[in-house]
Every structure is written in C-alpha cells, then in structure tokens.
Amino acid sequence: MKSYNSYEQRMMEKLQQLPPEKVTEVEDFIDFLYERHTDRWLTMAAAKLSEPLLQRVWDNPADAEYDNL
Numbered sequence: 001m002k003s004y005n006s007y008e009q010r011m012m013e014k015l016q017q018l019p020p021e022k023v024t025e026v027e028d029f030i031d032f033l034y035e036r037h038t039d040r041w042l043t044m045a046a047a048k049l050s051e052p053l054l055q056r057v058w059d060n061p062a063d064a065e066y067d068n069l
Contacts (some may be wrong), residue, residue, distance in 0.1 A: 015023055057063070 015026065
C-alpha cells in the first residue's frame with residue numbers, strides 16, 4: 001500500500017467522504033486543470049520555437065523606424 005504524506009492523506013479523507021457523483025465531479029475538475037496546464041505549456045513551447053523565425057521579421061532595417069516610436 002502506498003504511504004501518503006499529510007496533505008495527500010487529508011485529500012484522500014475528504015474524497016472518501018464525498019458521494020460518488022461528487023468524486024466524479026472532482027475528477028473532472030482535476031482533468032480540466034491538468035489540460036489547462038498542458039495547453040499553456042504547449043502554447044509557451046510553440047512561442048519559444050517560433051522566436052528564431054519571427055526574429056527576422058522583428059529585427060530588420062525596414063522595421064527599425066517603428067522601434068523609435
């Protein structure tokens with residue numbers, strides 16, 4: 001059997017006190033949080049990967065005038 005730290009133990013005790021439909025609701029919420037975190041990570045990774053390509057658009061002599069505005 002897995003041993004839980006005090007935080008995990010409190011969470012498990014609270015979950016065990018909920019009716020089954022509420023446990024399902026909690027699980028759905030956890031899935032939502034996980035997906036939102038994953039989506040943000042993917043968005044940040046995509047932005048980071050695109051920086052070298054966009055650097056040519058951002059840093060060029062024709063665009064330099066906008067930097068002075």
